[in-house]
Amino acid sequence: MRGHGFLLANYVPGTSLVHRAPLWLKFLLVLGSGLASFLVVDWLVSAMVLAVLCGVFLLTGAGPLRLLGAVRPLALVLLVIGLFQWWQLGAPTAARIVLNILVCVVAASLLTATTPMQRLLDGVASLAAPLRRFGADPERFALTIAIMLRSIPYIAGTFADVRDSARARGLERHPRALVLPVFITTVAFARQTGEALAARGLGEAED
């Protein structure tokens, strides 16, 4: 299983300025990057923002390999999006869209690479705390984020494994041989994860 191919960079212990920055500031950075992808219309600006974020990422000591590892799984999707947009709307727009997606991914990776998961979950739980008055359980919000971060690389790893086994049987051109096993494995993984959480009493309603 290649589930370790993490889409967002794993936490890297360190003492950089970004590591020590308050969580709300890092949340704002991710939120701002997301918003900027709608507002920025010049691909040069997007490229500059991306360069700055990559520079900051490297200054944290997380390393270029982790940065590359966070972006690499998206390469094929970005290529397809870029080519389609180039054909439809021209090169500058295609470049802007692809660069803006990369800005979001690198900003999110910066957050996950410099923030321990538990601190991230504490932050999500605190953000969701006001929803308690409507009957929501903030811990469940945090747990959902945690499971999502765990599940994305697992499913990506499953896809890689299934693709290899389809190739080994000469079935790489059969969409059903790829999609169906990934679907079944993903459902099984969801059941296993739910069972593992239940066994530990996690995700249950608070008293």
Added chain:
Amino acid sequence: MSVISLSNVGVRVAVDGRPDPKVLLQDITVSLAEQRIGVIGANGSGKSTLLRLMNGLVVPTSGTVTVNGLDTVRKVRPVRQQVGFVFTDPLSQLVMPTGREDVELSLRRSVRKGDERRRLAEAALDRFSLLPLADQSIYELSGGERQLMALAAVLAVNPTVLVLDEPSTLLDLRNRELLRRTLSGLDQQIVMSTHDLDLALEMDRVLVVEAGRIAFDGDAAAAVEHYRSLCATDVAAP
């Protein structure tokens, strides 16, 4: 010592295309109070279902299961606080990217303060000499290290009972030995299913499960002998 009681327990599940439900367990009445209890039996005999009843992961179709008097259906939350469960495949169990994060996840319900959680997680990992591996990806650990990590995550919340579903099945000989030694040093009451008959022989009491029923219940040596004779009969039958 905790007491796990099953009274007239049956578990049946509906199966697509079959008019009658499939019987996983039937007529199970047993009270478990020994320190180390083994469960052996063939694949598909009902061992895992029996173990899952003790943590409320499986709900009995008939009868009742209690742990220290707490019904596993009506009082599932306190039951799960008392009964830790270790799965065969630790990758099914470890839901966080690293061991430290997973142990801290276990503690989230009981310990609100992040610093305190971190301290307790480190203590739980240190108990099994896992602290140097705490920040490594769970995918980079060996099978034995992963299983110990899963065990540390379960034990971090101090359950009184530890239920283990074939914990040594995926381990090589060295890691099996490591797990065996670790388990022998625990204070918790242990209920463990296994195909490792040497491990079963170390238990205080062993149940042999066959076709959803308890075929034998007694001391380890006699239970293993009974299981061997069952297997020999099955193999000789055709």
